[in-house]
Amino acid sequence: MQRLVLMIAVVLALHSRAPCAGDSPPGAGPRLPARDEALRKELIRMAEEDQASGSCVRSSPSDLLLCRDTREVRRDDQLALDRIIAEHGWPGVTHVGVDGQRAAWLIAQHADEDVVFQKNCLDLVREAFTIGEAEGNALAYLTDRVLDHEGSPQMYGTQGVGVFSPEDERRVDANRKLIGLEPWRRYFDKVKKRAGSNGLRIAPWDGTDG
Numbered sequence: 001m002q003r004l005v006l007m008i009a010v011v012l013a014l015h016s017r018a019p020c021a022g023d024s025p026p027g028a029g030p031r032l033p034a035r036d037e038a039l040r041k042e043l044i045r046m047a048e049e050d051q052a053s054g055s056c057v058r059s060s061p062s063d064l065l066l067c068r069d070t071r072e073v074r075r076d077d078q079l080a081l082d083r084i085i086a087e088h089g090w091p092g093v094t095h096v097g098v099d100g101q102r103a104a105w106l107i108a109q110h111a112d113e114d115v116v117f118q119k120n121c122l123d124l125v126r127e128a129f130t131i132g133e134a135e136g137n138a139l140a141y142l143t144d145r146v147l148d149h150e151g152s153p154q155m156y157g158t159q160g161v162g163v164f165s166p167e168d169e170r171r172v173d174a175n176r177k178l179i180g181l182e183p184w185r186r187y188f189d190k191v192k193k194r195a196g197s198n199g200l201r202i203a204p205w206d207g208t209d210g
Helices: 002-015 037-053 061-065 070-088 093-109 115-130 136-150 166-178 184-195
Strands: none
Touching (some): 037 070, 037 093, 093 136
16 A cells, blocks of 8 residues: 555656756757857858859969868868767757858758768758758758759759759649749749849848749
């Protein structure tokens, strides 16, 4: 009898325990990291260096210090992103803002010399997208990049021409609709119009929502 009373007391104590500071309410979903402005700025710096490296012109030997090779920049950025992911997980919108999240996407998108790394990032971006921490375009571009490496048809038509027939366009548009993206032709008309304008953009879709 005493043993039964003791067991009941333990059960009641467990159910009446006050929640700890780190506990998430039932059904609240995963806890997201707090905003990290320093990390956001670092990701944007790396992405901007990536974008600028392709147009950097060396006019003297000393420019090597300021004008790094694109492959070298992207290799270093990949290593840095790998470390960031190991410490923080995928840098989502809550953690590093929309532009910081785009910068992380760009680094993964350009890590073409390590497709395994790209695939790992794609898994993380897909997961982040499902909880609103990554944009649909980030998921679309990285998915198509990996599919291109594999020699498979693109799902969202983001790489190169992307669409090769009316049937293909209908298939791509159906996939785009599922993740909240506008039809392929309408979107790429916008991107094409903006392609010749001045200024570097982290993401090709930056500014196309209007």
